Amino acid sequence: MQEVKLEELLEIGVGGKSTPEDNNQYLKKLDRQLKIEEEMMSDGRLAFEKEVRRAKEKSREHTTDYGLQMLRSSIDPIAIGILEYVEKSFSGTRGRIDKAAHLLKDMDYEAVAYLAMRSILDSITLQHTLTKCATRIAGCIQDQKRFSKFEQECRPLYDTIKKSIKQKTSYVHKHIIMARYANKANIEWDEWKVEEKVHLGTTLIGIIIKQTGFIQVVERKRGRNNTPKFVEATPKTMKWIEEKLSKSSLLNPLYYPTIISPKSWSHVFKGGYHSPFIRQMSMIKTRNQNFLSEISNRIDEMKPVYDSINALQDTSWRINRPVFQVLETFYNQNNPIGKIPPKESLELPAKPTSITDKKEFAEWVKNNKQTWTAWKHRASKVHEFNAKIESKRIQIRKIIKLAKTFEKEPEIYFPHQLDFRGRAYPVPMFLNPQGVEHARALLEFSKGERMGNNPESAKWLAIHGANQYGEDKCSLED
Numbered sequence: 001m002q003e004v005k006l007e008e009l010l011e012i013g014v015g016g017k018s019t020p021e022d023n024n025q026y027l028k029k030l031d032r033q034l035k036i037e038e039e040m041m042s043d044g045r046l047a048f049e050k051e052v053r054r055a056k057e058k059s060r061e062h063t064t065d066y067g068l069q070m071l072r073s074s075i076d077p078i079a080i081g082i083l084e085y086v087e088k089s090f091s092g093t094r095g096r097i098d099k100a101a102h103l104l105k106d107m108d109y110e111a112v113a114y115l116a117m118r119s120i121l122d123s124i125t126l127q128h129t130l131t132k133c134a135t136r137i138a139g140c141i142q143d144q145k146r147f148s149k150f151e152q153e154c155r156p157l158y159d160t161i162k163k164s165i166k167q168k169t170s171y172v173h174k175h176i177i178m179a180r181y182a183n184k185a186n187i188e189w190d191e192w193k194v195e196e197k198v199h200l201g202t203t204l205i206g207i208i209i210k211q212t213g214f215i216q217v218v219e220r221k222r223g224r225n226n227t228p229k230f231v232e233a234t235p236k237t238m239k240w241i242e243e244k245l246s247k248s249s250l251l252n253p254l255y256y257p258t259i260i261s262p263k264s265w266s267h268v269f270k271g272g273y274h275s276p277f278i279r280q281m282s283m284i285k286t287r288n289q290n291f292l293s294e295i296s297n298r299i300d301e302m303k304p305v306y307d308s309i310n311a312l313q314d315t316s317w318r319i320n321r322p323v324f325q326v327l328e329t330f331y332n333q334n335n336p337i338g339k340i341p342p343k344e345s346l347e348l349p350a351k352p353t354s355i356t357d358k359k360e361f362a363e364w365v366k367n368n369k370q371t372w373t374a375w376k377h378r379a380s381k382v383h384e385f386n387a388k389i390e391s392k393r394i395q396i397r398k399i400i401k402l403a404k405t406f407e408k409e410p411e412i413y414f415p416h417q418l419d420f421r422g423r424a425y426p427v428p429m430f431l432n433p434q435g436v437e438h439a440r441a442l443l444e445f446s447k448g449e450r451m452g453n454n455p456e457s458a459k460w461l462a463i464h465g466a467n468q469y470g471e472d473k474c475s476l477e478d
Contacts (some may be wrong), residue, residue, distance in 0.1 A: 019072065029260050030274065036256060037275035044253035052245065066244040067121045071114070074212045078113035081211040085203070093295040097198060098204040105392065107145060115140040116204045120215060120231065126243075129227040130217055134201025143178075146189050157185055205231060213237075255415070255428045257406055262313045262415040265306045268296040272415040272427065281427070283309065284418045291420075307463060309416050312424055316411040317433065318446040324403050327438055331396060339437060342393040346385055349378045395430060399439050402431040411446045 018032050061067050082104060088345050089101030104112060119137040130137075151158040161181045182189070192200075209215055216234045219227050233241065258273070265271030268283045270293075282292055295302060327340065335341040355361045365372050406412050414426035414433065426432035431439050451457040463476055 033258055033260050034275050037273055039279050040253040040256055041277065047254060061122045061124060066241045069244070070116060070121060070214060071117055074117050074214065075110055075113045077211040078117055078208055079109040080113055081207040082109045085207060098203070100200040103192070103196065103200050111144060114140055115144055116208060120205070120208060124215065124233050129233055130202065130205070130231055131198055133231040134198045134205060135194070137201040137204055138197035142192050142197070146182065147178055149189065150178070150185065150187045153187055155183045157181060254401065257412040257414055257428050257431070259409050259412060261413050264310045268292050281417065284420065288421050309418060309424055313413055313416045316413055316446040317443045318409065318411060319403050319407045320442055320444045322406060324407060325439050327442065328400055331400065341389050341396060343393070346382050348382050351375065369427065395436070396438065398430045399435070399442070403442050
């Protein structure tokens, strides 16, 4: 990696403010800031790789950067391939109508293409057997067809159940709940046979191979009479995935606060972080390059905007250490006061039986249906609570980690960006002045100003206090 010459950066104005009098002290802080930005890159790469690993382990590879790109580019050609296959099957040119065509008839082919490709992507680098892959695809499509029937015949109940399971992350969990209520609503459905599923899934895999070229079916000898077939990415696809992962890991740094004033915005593409190795962000978060180009040419008109965003990111903050100590103590002691989430998940209620034999257990459930149903209901509520609280737990851990990192810094700053409407937001996530309540509570201005005896100051302090106590419906004078 090319060495950064601090003196040169200082000369051309890396900071948001004029060059400090004590250049040596500033250079030391700049050196530390560049190291922090280097850590942002490495931490971002590790977090990105961890996320990809987790997606693979949970069979959600379609949620990765490369998975989403492959999914978007393949739905239309796969849908066209399915349409051609079904039309050809019913045209009579094949001699007899293929069973898979019967199962696909009258379905939304784009939805089928999406489900089939998503199933493929969720195991594209894991190399599942052809039968397993085909069965999985067909199972997803059967669910789509079955639950579409549920929606048509019992729309109010369907909408209620769909809304209630929206937060659940597990597809299996969602499937079980939806199937249970479809049965309760007496939605008739003939379960597809295993051979039908394998045939349908294999047919769709063939269409995907023909229409995209992303995957291939290969045979691997596993014994004298055992040569199973596997579905895997083609060498060309694997090379593309590796290149995409390598590039994405570099483009996903974890953005942290800075310990010196951020680089002032003087152009749409000049400002923010200091290191030349951090990809230069745009001042306005948009993908419309024409808009950015037009804005960048209006230098005089944009000056008030640059001044405003620079004033925001030149404001210095520090960690409110007493508040941080309270927050960290309460969380570590698993004391979920206020909006602090519990550190540990709730334990599931004890099962009403310890029978492990399947036949005996089925008999027990038959004789104790009410007890078993009540336990499942309680266990489901605990599962739901734990799933909902997990994201909040991850959030507070990241807030605490960042606060601990910058706890002893006398000043920290937040690089800012604008959205397309002109609203300003801090770039660093989790710990920032616009974060959740307990994140905002951890920050205070590093340079306080005395109010003095100014009645206007006292008035605005009183208004702010009233707002904090919920008295925000009356006039400002009241």
